[in-house]
Amino acid sequence: MKLRHTASQAPEKVEIQMTPMIDIVFQLLIFFLFSFKIVTQEGDFNIRMPVAGPASSTSLQTDLPIKVRLTADGDGNLASIRMDDAVLPNFTALHEKVMSRVGTNAGPDATENIEAELDCDYNLKYRNVIGAVTAISGYVTPDGRIVKLIQKIKLSPPKKPEA
Amino acid sequence: MKIIKPKTTAAALEPDMTPMIDMTFQLIAFFMVLLNFGEAEQDARIRLPSSQLAKPPETALENALVVQLTGDNQVLFSGELMPIAGLDEKLRREARFITLSGEKPEDATVILRADAESKTGVVQEVIQKCQENGFENFALRAKQEDEES
Numbered sequence: 046m047k048l049r050h051t052a053s054q055a056p057e058k059v060e061i062q063m064t065p066m067i068d069i070v071f072q073l074l075i076f077f078l079f080s081f082k083i084v085t086q087e088g089d090f091n092i093r094m095p096v097a098g099p100a101s102s103t104s105l106q107t108d109l110p111i112k113v114r115l116t117a118d119g120d121g122n123l124a125s126i127r128m129d130d131a132v133l134p135n136f137t138a139l140h141e142k143v144m145s146r147v148g149t150n151a152g153p154d155a156t157e158n159i160e161a162e163l164d165c166d167y168n169l170k171y172r173n174v175i176g177a178v179t180a181i182s183g184y185v186t187p188d189g190r191i192v193k194l195i196q197k198i199k200l201s202p203p204k205k206p207e208a
Numbered sequence: 209m210k211i212i213k214p215k216t217t218a219a220a221l222e223p224d225m226t227p228m229i230d231m232t233f234q235l236i237a238f239f240m241v242l243l244n245f246g247e248a249e250q251d252a253r254i255r256l257p258s259s260q261l262a263k264p265p266e267t268a269l270e271n272a273l274v275v276q277l278t279g280d281n282q283v284l285f286s287g288e289l290m291p292i293a294g295l296d297e298k299l300r301r302e303a304r305f306i307t308l309s310g311e312k313p314e315d316a317t318v319i320l321r322a323d324a325e326s327k328t329g330v331v332q333e334v335i336q337k338c339q340e341n342g343f344e345n346f347a348l349r350a351k352q353e354d355e356e357s
Contacts, residue, residue, distance in 0.1 A: 063225055070232050077239030088262030089269075089319065089347035094335060121327065167329030171277075171322045172257035174331070175350045179259040191261055203332035 090178050094199050111146065111161040111195065113139065113177055117169035124166075126177070140180040147194055160197040167206050174200070253278050257324035262350040269317045269347065273302055275338070277322035281330045292333055299341040313342035321349045 114127040126133040133139050147159055161181050165174055183193040254276050275295070276284035283295045290298075303313040318338050322331050335346060 063229075067225070067229065067232075070229065070236065073236050074232055074239070077236060077243060080243055081239050086262075086264050086352040087256065087349050088259070088264055088352060089349055090259075090261070091317075092346045092348060093344055094339060094346060095314075095344045115328075117328075121325075165328040165332075167327060167332075169328040170324065171326045171328050171331055172324035174328050175257035175259050175324075175348065178348065179261050179350075183261050185260050191263065200328075200332050200335060203329040203336065205329065 090175070090182060090198070091196075092198050092200070111143065111159065111181070113161060113163050113181065115163065115165045115169055115173055115177055117166040117173075119168075121168045121170040123169065123173045123176075136176045136180040139177065140184065143181050143194060158197075159195050160199070161195045162199050162201055164201040167204055251276055251284060251321075253284065254321050254323050255279065255325070256321060256349060256351040258353040259350040260353045262352050264352075269319065271306065271311060271316040272319050272347070273316065274319045274321060275334055277320070277326045277331060277334060279323040279325040281326055283334065292330065292337065295334065295337050296341070299337060299343070303341045303343070314344045316343060317345040317347050318343045319347045319349055 111128065114125075116124045116127075118124040126136070126139050128139060128142050131142065133142060143161075163174060163177055178198055181195050181198060183191055185191055274285075278284060278289070281292075283290050283292055285295060285298050288298075306313050306316055318335075320331065320334065322334075338346070
């Protein structure tokens with residue numbers, strides 16, 4: 046049998062069409078570019094507030110309830126901070142007061158049973174509440190570790206200002 | 209004078225596309241990794257208060273619903289802007305849905321993303337409305353404070 050010799054034919058270069066692929070790749074790139082946004086890290090302060098919470102301010106397990114009163118001026122900015130009838134100048138002082146209160150209690154689990162209630166003016170800007178919650182609920186050590194203090198925090202019911 | 213015509217080659221000039229495609233794929237991979245669909249609830253209208261204790265949770269909250277409050281005290285719930293009065297019906301529907309799926313609203317967490325400039329009283333009203341619909345767990349969301357601030 047005679048075999049046909051094909052080697053004499055020059056091999057054709059197979060060319061892959063790159064254009065559609067590059068088109069799609071650029072479409073993808075544009076999609077990701079436009080949907081990309083720099084987001085800041087967010088964290089939560091967990092609070093548990095059953096519906097009967099405001100009425101029964103302390104449960105049986107809790108002791109030494111801490112009441113923090115935040116008042117606002119006409120613009121909603123923080124006017125005063127009170128804790129146990131003591132007027133405090135800022136959140137740092139509030140934090141120190143909380144530390145002196147819970148830090149003297151025996152055992153690391155002592156703070157678990159302490160409850161704090163924030164009583165705020167209606168018009169107070171919310172960032173002050175987060176400031177107070179931060180001062181009460183813990184602190185960050187120089188090495189970046191978070192030490193938790195009071196975790197049972199609740200907000201008092203809203204008090205609408207009289208018109 | 210005889211002008212010599214330069215010989216033209218049959219092959220067309222093809223630029224080398226390989227480095228460009230490589231780079232483009234690298235860029236796509238970069239944006240794909242950074243794109244976070246989970247943070248889709250973040251709305252530019254809400255400027256969260258900052259806190260040094262606000263660290264992202266290690267595990268995602270199960271059964272969570274997000275209620276957002278703008279600086280002008282409007283509620284933003286599932287992409288819809290409404291006054292606080294309109295939230296009641298939405299929460300009732302959510303609570304019913306959670307109950308139908310065999311869970312309890314008490315076990316669900318309401319993530320509250322309130323603007324730093326919003327009124328605390330309005331935040332309390334939102335919490336109260338959630339409580340009335342059986343929700344008990346709340347997560348007050350704050351953004352992580354910058355190291356230098």
